Amino acid sequence: MIWKKFFPELTAEEDKNLTKLANREYMWSLLWENMTGQAKGLVFTLSEFIEEMYKDDPEEKHAAYERQFKYFNTNPNLGGFIVGLVYAMELKRSKDKESMPAELISDIRISLCGPFAGVGDALFQSVLKVVFAGLTMTMTANGNPLGPVLFFVLFGLVQRGTMDYLTYLGYSAGTSVIDKLFESGIMASATKAISVLGLLMTGAMTASVVGFGFNWVIPLGDASLNVQQTLDSIFPGLMALVLTFGISYLLKKNIKVTTIVWSVLGLCILMGFLGMV
Numbered sequence: 001m002i003w004k005k006f007f008p009e010l011t012a013e014e015d016k017n018l019t020k021l022a023n024r025e026y027m028w029s030l031l032w033e034n035m036t037g038q039a040k041g042l043v044f045t046l047s048e049f050i051e052e053m054y055k056d057d058p059e060e061k062h063a064a065y066e067r068q069f070k071y072f073n074t075n076p077n078l079g080g081f082i083v084g085l086v087y088a089m090e091l092k093r094s095k096d097k098e099s100m101p102a103e104l105i106s107d108i109r110i111s112l113c114g115p116f117a118g119v120g121d122a123l124f125q126s127v128l129k130v131v132f133a134g135l136t137m138t139m140t141a142n143g144n145p146l147g148p149v150l151f152f153v154l155f156g157l158v159q160r161g162t163m164d165y166l167t168y169l170g171y172s173a174g175t176s177v178i179d180k181l182f183e184s185g186i187m188a189s190a191t192k193a194i195s196v197l198g199l200l201m202t203g204a205m206t207a208s209v210v211g212f213g214f215n216w217v218i219p220l221g222d223a224s225l226n227v228q229q230t231l232d233s234i235f236p237g238l239m240a241l242v243l244t245f246g247i248s249y250l251l252k253k254n255i256k257v258t259t260i261v262w263s264v265l266g267l268c269i270l271m272g273f274l275g276m277v
Contacts, residue, residue: 003168010172018084018171021045022164025083028076035257037073045083046090053094060097064090067106074113075120080163081170082112088174128158210240216276227276 004015028041046068054061074082086109093100132155140147216227231238243264250260 003165006165007168007172010168014171017049018168019164021049021083021087022080022167024048025076025080025163025167028079032073035071036069037071038076038079039069039072042072042083042086043068046087049087050090053091057094060094063102064093067102067109070106070110072109072113074117075124077124077159077162078116078120078166079113080166081173082109082116084167084170084172085112085174086170088171092174124159129155132158210244212239212243214239214276 003018004010010018024045025041027044028038031041031044032038033040043065047065050061050064050068054064068086086105089100089105089108093102093105132151135154136147136151138147139150214228214231218225218227235241247260247264251257
């Protein structure tokens, strides 16, 4: 593929695998859902490679799938870097477990989601899409059918090129930068820093994705108490945090997801009937 010219250190086999990896990344948007975000698409992207890497170690294969099934949500175009990086790290772990801790793969994977999502969504949706629409709008307004075709071609090529290049770049970083970190002896500190960043990103996503608030006003004589405003003055987002930890606790107790969903739905209906939400 053309991207090998930018990464001459890659072998023909690595180039072939990265091309296949990039081609499978387009399932992200089709497989998005609320529980795990783009995780199912990520698992599909990596599944063929996980099967090959851990074909002789069923237990480690199961662990790799479990890692990748955890919540994942980022910009699909810039997210190619994360996919290439995770692929390189899984490949390294399949050859030597001691050289690549499983926790490091999970922490890097989640810690990069937020920054790449913020930059990627702003760049592609708010800038590039508007630019290409502006370039082709005159043709479309004049009735030229090539206008919308040209828009999709130009915008699609930029998206595809960015995703493919960053997939190669992520793989290259995963095979070289991480090796240097281990050799320098600072990997332990880097792992701890990445773990902290991963926890911060998880907390940030919880606050932005989980929404729960009271619409409950308690009359107190001539005055009234707005429950949600009172809670926000003490701890903004407290109920979303409580709900998240509560569901996480139930999942750890092996309560079925469908049971949790129906329970939450029933609780919301009851609280709505009582005028609390």
